[in-house]
Amino acid sequence: MSPNAEPRLGPTVPAAVRRWKLWLLTVCAIYPTIVLLGLATNPVLENLDLPVRLAVLVPVAAAAMVWQINPRLQRHFGAWLTR
Known part of the structure; x- marks a missing residue:
């Protein structure tokens, strides 16, 4: 790192999916x-x-997808998603 460069603070930007x-x-x-x-x-x-x-099923399915299913799938298939 050069003396004038600022250190990186915060999370790195993930690769494009x-x-x-x-x-x-x-x-x-x-x-x-x-x-x-x-x-x-x-x-x-x-x-x-x-x-x-x-009207009952869609909000439940969407919540399951957003908070449970998609995060797990994206962790498991993350490398494939960005290739």
């Missing part, structure tokens, strides 16, 4: 998530109209 790979990973994760949530909640929600069932 290939958007098509992130899309593919998300599709592969969201489909089983929605199917399993649909099967698990069907006994309780079966008498509701489809739009109402989806």
